[in-house]
Amino acid sequence: MGDKIIMAGADWCGFTKKAKKEIEAKNLQDKFTVLDCDGDDKDNKYCKGVTGFPMFKTEDNELCYSGYGPLDKVMTKCKVKEEEQAPAPSSLMTMSQVVDKMGTFEDRLGQLEAQFRERDD
Structure with a gap:
């Protein structure tokens, strides 16, 4: 599993804007990749199947958090899968x-x- 969380959002969405501002304010750009799934990034593989904004996915394209939430909660949820996997x-x-x-x-x-x-x- 990769180190980044993919945020599938839309530039017009208030919750996407709020999450984006929080990412920037907390200097977490290295932890998140932000996509505009209703704009330039609509053909991106991470935008496929997105039914609402924002949706957070792992780099393996698995949904790990749906909707807006505090980023610490999103980061915790999106790392759960990594912890659940059997150790190498x-x-x-x-x-x-x-x-x-x-x-x-x-x-x-x-x-x-x-x-x-x-x-x-």
Whole structure:
């Protein structure tokens, strides 16, 4: 998944204008690509299937937020898909790596029991 969120909007739309101003005010132009789907960009692949403005899509052309909303909310929603994907195989830990990092279940259970005993004393 890419780093940009595509905003499919229309220059005449008040909510598109509002979102565009917010993008500029918060200096987020590097995070968003803004399209005029009722103007010069109407043939752009990201404008296909857009039924209202603005609509926010991933670079994979998947809808991630529909309508106007605070940009932090849009950015959170549009990154959800990225977090839901399974991690790349190289980032998976082996069981021995997990044990090295966290200890065994018995080790952790012993630590917790000791903490509870200290608290109860």
